[in-house]
Amino acid sequence: MALTLNGSTDWPDRKSLVRLGQIRCDLFVQMIKEIIEQTADVLASLAAEVTKYFDENSSQREIGNRLLAAWQTGVRESLGFSRGSLV
Secondary structure (H helix, E strand, C coil): CCCCECCECCCCCHHHHHHHHHHHHCCCHHHHHHHHHHHHHHHHHHHHHHHHHHHHCHHHHHHHHHHHHHHHHHHHHCCCCCCCCCC
């Protein structure tokens, strides 16, 4: 994670994200859950395009691999989904 949340750049857990949505955005839990689900879906759908892009730009492939690994960690640790690999 590039930005800090509660003083840490570690991926927050799902509970922390729900609390953030409630406190800072005044959202209901159901809306937060929908946003989390949509975020996981978008990351999964973009993973194939990101993989293709970095495959075509092989000099940057390592960057792409690290990006996808970070997304996977975020989906697992922050969003609470273990959907397997994004790609």
